[in-house]
Amino acid sequence: MSFTRISEIGEFGLIDRLSALVQPTESHLSTLKKGIGDDCAVIALPNGKFQVISTDLLIEQIHFDLLTTPLEHLGAKSISVNVSDICAMNAKPLYATISIGLSNNISVEMVEQIYKGAANVATQYGIAIVGGDTSASITGLVISVTIVGEVDADKITYRSGAKQGDLICVTGDIGRSFAGLKVLMRERQTMLDTFAENPDMDKSTYKADLSDYQKVIEKHLLPKARVDAVKFFHEVGLVPTSMIDVSDGVGSELKHLCRHSQTGALIEESKLPILSETREVSDEFEDDATTYALFGGEDYELLFTISPNDFDKLSSFKDAHVIGKMLPQSNGIKMRDLFGTDIDLTNTSGFQHFTEEEFREDDSDSHNHHHNGHDHDDEDDIWGERKN
Ligand code: ADP
Ligand code: MG
Numbered sequence: 001m002s003f004t005r006i007s008e009i010g011e012f013g014l015i016d017r018l019s020a021l022v023q024p025t026e027s028h029l030s031t032l033k034k035g036i037g038d039d040c041a042v043i044a045l046p047n048g049k050f051q052v053i054s055t056d057l058l059i060e061q062i063h064f065d066l067l068t069t070p071l072e073h074l075g076a077k078s079i080s081v082n083v084s085d086i087c088a089m090n091a092k093p094l095y096a097t098i099s100i101g102l103s104n105n106i107s108v109e110m111v112e113q114i115y116k117g118a119a120n121v122a123t124q125y126g127i128a129i130v131g132g133d134t135s136a137s138i139t140g141l142v143i144s145v146t147i148v149g150e151v152d153a154d155k156i157t158y159r160s161g162a163k164q165g166d167l168i169c170v171t172g173d174i175g176r177s178f179a180g181l182k183v184l185m186r187e188r189q190t191m192l193d194t195f196a197e198n199p200d201m202d203k204s205t206y207k208a209d210l211s212d213y214q215k216v217i218e219k220h221l222l223p224k225a226r227v228d229a230v231k232f233f234h235e236v237g238l239v240p241t242s243m244i245d246v247s248d249g250v251g252s253e254l255k256h257l258c259r260h261s262q263t264g265a266l267i268e269e270s271k272l273p274i275l276s277e278t279r280e281v282s283d284e285f286e287d288d289a290t291t292y293a294l295f296g297g298e299d300y301e302l303l304f305t306i307s308p309n310d311f312d313k314l315s316s317f318k319d320a321h322v323i324g325k326m327l328p329q330s331n332g333i334k335m336r337d338l339f340g341t342d343i344d345l346t347n348t349s350g351f352q353h354f355t356e357e358e359f360r361e362d363d364s365d366s367h368n369h370h371h372n373g374h375d376h377d378d379e380d381d382i383w384g385e386r387k388n
Contacts, residue, residue, distance in 0.1 A: 037260075038159050039088035039245060040149070050156050052149045054085035060103075060140030067191065068184040071110055073221040074143070075117030081247065082147040083125050083225035084300040088245040089158070090230055091151035093127045099144040101137030114143070125227055155239050157304070162242035162261035166305040168324040169240075169314065171229045173273040174250050175289055178296025179281035180220025183213045215277040223300040229317065230302075238313045243304035250323075251294035251345050253303045255333055261305075264331035267324030269338050294335070294345070 006014055019036045026035040033050060034042035040052035058064060058078050079096060086093040098118060102111065122129050127147070187208050195203060210217055225245075233240065242261050244253045250272070258265050272293045282289040305326055306314055314320055324335075334342040 072117030
C-alpha cells in the first residue's frame with residue numbers, strides 16, 4: 001500500500017476520495033436527495049418534507065484553546081456551528097446529539113459547563129438535545145455534534161442553483177471572528193509569558209483586560225447561527241438560489257457556490273460588510289481587514305444568492321448585504337478592489353485542514369493552526385498574484 005500524506009491532497013481532496021468509496025452506499029436509496037457535498041445531507045420524508053443532517057467535530061488545540069475559551073461558550077459554539085449548516089440549507093433545526101471525548105484534566109463540573117452552554121443556545125434555537133456518546137480521550141477534549149432539521153421540499157437551498165446575474169449576498173458582517181481570534185491569541189501569549197515570569201503566581205488571580213475588544217471576541221467565542229435570516233426568507237417567501245454558511249471565509253465559500261453552480265462571480269471590496277471594530281484590530285496587527293473578511297472564517301454568517309427579481313423582498317431584512325453578482329463561469333471568480341483592479345480569487349483559499357503548515361511540529365503556538373489557521377502575516381501568499 002502506498003503512503004500518500006494527507007497534506008498532499010488536502011482536506012477537500014481527501015473528502016473527494018472518501019466520497020468515491022461511499023458512493024455505492026448512496027445509490028440504492030431513492031429517498032436520498034443529497035449525500036456528501038453540501039452543508040447537509042438531504043433526505044425526502046414520507047410527508048413531503050425534506051430532512052437535513054449535519055455533523056461537525058471540534059478538537060482541542062485545533063478548533064479551540066481551553067486557556068481562552070470559556071466552557072459554556074464552547075458548548076454553545078458546538079451547537080451553533082451545526083445549526084449554521086442547517087440554516088445553509090434554508091431549513092429549521094430540530095434535534096441534536098452531542099458526543100464527547102474527555103481527557104483526564106476535565107472535571108465533571110467542566111463537562112456540565114459545556115452542556116449548560118449547549119442547552120442554553122439549543123433552547124434559543126428551539127432544538128432538543130436528544131442523545132450522544134461519551135468516551136475517554138488521550139488527545140484532549142473532543143466534541144462532536146450532529147443536528148437534524150427539516151424544510152418544505154420546495155424551500156430547500158443547495159450550494160448549486162445560482163444563475164448568472166444572481167445577486168451575491170451575505171448576512172451580518174465578516175472578518176470579525178478572525179479579529180477576535182487574533183486578539184485572543186495575543187492575550188494567550190501574554191498570559192503564558194506572565195505565568196513563565198512568575199512561576200509562583202496564583203493563576204486564578206490573572207485578569208485580562210479585553211474590554212476594548214468585546215465585540216470581536218464575542219463573535220469568535222459565541223457565534224450565532226443565522227436562524228433569523230432563514231425565518232425571514234420563509235416569512236417573505238424568498239428562496240435563495242444557492243446558499244452556504246461562512247465557516248472558512250467568504251472567499252472560500254464563494255468558490256464552493258461557483259463550483260457547484262457552474263458560475264463565475266465578481267464581488268466588490270467596497271461592499272464587504274466589515275465592522276469598524278474589525279478594522280481597528282486589523283490595523284493594530286498591521287493586517288488587511290479584507291483578508292480577514294475573505295479568508296478569516298468562522299463568522300457563521302450566510303453567503304447566498306438571489307434572483308435580481310427578489311431584491312425587493314430582501315430589502316426589508318436589515319442585516320443582509322449585496323456584495324456582488326454571479327457571472328458566466330468563463331469570467332472566473334474575482335474581487336474588484338478599492339482601486340478598481342479585478343483580483344483573481346480562484347487560487348486563493350480559506351482555511352483547509354491538513355496543509356503542510358498545520359502539520360508543522362516545531363511550532364510552540366500550535367493554536368495558530370486553528371481552524372482559521374492562516375498565517376496572515378504572509379499576505380502575498382494569500383493574494384497570490386495581487387497587482388496594484
Ligand atoms: P462544512 O464546512 O459545511 O461543515 P465540510 O467542508 O466539512 O462542510 O464538508 C463538506 C462535505 O463533505 C459535507 O457534505 C460533509 O458531510 C462531507 N464530509 C466531510 N468529512 C467527511 C468524512 N470524513 N466522511 C464523509 N463525508 C465527509
Ligand atoms: Mg457549512
